[in-house]
Amino acid sequence: MSGSLLVDNIGELVTNGAGEGPLGIRRKAAVLVEEGRVVWVGPSAYAPAADHHVDAGGAAVLPGFVDSHAHLVFAGDRAAEFAARMAGQPYTGGGIRTTVGATRAATDEELRATVRRLRGEALRQGTTTMEIKSGYGLTVADEARSLRIAAETSTETTFLGAHVVPAEYADRPDDYVGLVCGPMLAAAAPYAKWIDVFCERGAFDVDHARAILACGQAAGLGVRLHANQLGPGPGVQLGVELDAASVDHCTHLSDADVAALADTAHGDGSGTRTVATLLPGAEFSTRSPYPDARRLLDAGVTVALATDCNPGSSYTSSMPFCVALAVREMRMTPAEAVWAATAGGARALRRDDIGVVTPGARADLVVLDAPSYLHLAYRPGVPLIRQVIRNGVPQ
Numbered sequence: 001m002s003g004s005l006l007v008d009n010i011g012e013l014v015t016n017g018a019g020e021g022p023l024g025i026r027r028k029a030a031v032l033v034e035e036g037r038v039v040w041v042g043p044s045a046y047a048p049a050a051d052h053h054v055d056a057g058g059a060a061v062l063p064g065f066v067d068s069h070a071h072l073v074f075a076g077d078r079a080a081e082f083a084a085r086m087a088g089q090p091y092t093g094g095g096i097r098t099t100v101g102a103t104r105a106a107t108d109e110e111l112r113a114t115v116r117r118l119r120g121e122a123l124r125q126g127t128t129t130m131e132i133k134s135g136y137g138l139t140v141a142d143e144a145r146s147l148r149i150a151a152e153t154s155t156e157t158t159f160l161g162a163h164v165v166p167a168e169y170a171d172r173p174d175d176y177v178g179l180v181c182g183p184m185l186a187a188a189a190p191y192a193k194w195i196d197v198f199c200e201r202g203a204f205d206v207d208h209a210r211a212i213l214a215c216g217q218a219a220g221l222g223v224r225l226h227a228n229q230l231g232p233g234p235g236v237q238l239g240v241e242l243d244a245a246s247v248d249h250c251t252h253l254s255d256a257d258v259a260a261l262a263d264t265a266h267g268d269g270s271g272t273r274t275v276a277t278l279l280p281g282a283e284f285s286t287r288s289p290y291p292d293a294r295r296l297l298d299a300g301v302t303v304a305l306a307t308d309c310n311p312g313s314s315y316t317s318s319m320p321f322c323v324a325l326a327v328r329e330m331r332m333t334p335a336e337a338v339w340a341a342t343a344g345g346a347r348a349l350r351r352d353d354i355g356v357v358t359p360g361a362r363a364d365l366v367v368l369d370a371p372s373y374l375h376l377a378y379r380p381g382v383p384l385i386r387q388v389i390r391n392g393v394p395q
């Protein structure tokens with residue numbers, strides 16, 4: 001779309017910048033967009049003229065959601081495993097290998113179609129930035145093609161060759177770590193921005209995780225990791241040690257884990273350098289206790305919310321659903337949850353150009369079918385996303 005775009009008649013604008021309260025709210029506001037960027041935010045009554053126009057009709061407008069944790073490159077589904085779990089079987093993470101088999105057997109076009117379908121589904125629910133991980137290929141060729149396909153859709157791509165030790169390496173995990181750090185990383189790195197490890201009992205222990213993440217760092221990738229999901233463990237403190245942008249899940253934390261995260265505070269009141277990304281869709285779908293968001297927030301830790309969209313433990317692409325769960329089940333206020341799903345996600349990706357509606361930011365906006373952001377938690381399950389604008393373009 002060429003020319004400028006004015007979104008006006010906004011009843012409640014969440015900026016996550018200057019304005020009222022922690023969300024930087026402005027009322028009776030308008031936003032002017034040029035060349036994909038926000039160039040002006042101010043009172044609707046004084047809005048400048050523009051080439052194109054979206055009338056928000058008095059509704060709420062927020063920054064597009066930033067989903068900083070998703071696994072979209074896979075084949076098949078695990079609905080039967082979900083049903084078995086709901087009938088009482090515990091979740092162990094072992095089902096990942098089922099998806100690995102299906103993914104290896106799929107064609108590029110089948111994988112690409114799944115990524116596009118899920119990315120489209122998320123966009124319609126207001127997600128304008130979505131991180132995408134590999135991790136269901138687990139061979140050099142399959143990890144590289146997973147990332148090549150992910151990179152067609154997102155610049156936030158993550159190499160997760162260390163998702164689980166594949167069956168053919170079950171008796172020799174050291175050899176698999178060597179493969180991940182060597183030829184697999186070399187093939188994946190051109191398409192990846194981040195490296196991630198599933199640091200958990202039954203997946204990768206702390207020494208293996210440290211070795212893999214260090215190799216990724218040496219190859220120029222940023223660090224994030226899956227930590228402390230299924231039980232207490234060393235993952236969160238490893239993430240802090242390696243200056244991870246984010247430690248994800250954080251369901252089982254010790255006081256020392258919380259203190260280590262809090263110690264990464266920038267010192268200027270802007271939060272912590274390592275973000276705790278909470279994924280309540282996983283606890284919902286595995287019927288597990290939720291992480292204690294309140295404890296993290298009260299300690300000053302920056303919290304993000306993400307979907308963990310994947311076919312095994314959290315097959316949702318809906319950030320509004322995660323916001324509603326965070327409020328109802330994790331004792332976050334609606335404002336904290338909306339911040340975590342927008343600006344918090346941006347922090348987890350070390351981005352300052354998204355998750356905010358301020359001059360210079362990417363023009364990613366969501367117009368709600370509601371007068372306030374509060375309705376995202378207050379009206380769970382209701383399709384409240386009226387319009388999405390991404391990169392300044394109405395979708």
Ligand SMILES: [Zn+2]
Binds near residue numbers: 069071226308310
């Ligand atoms: Zn995950």
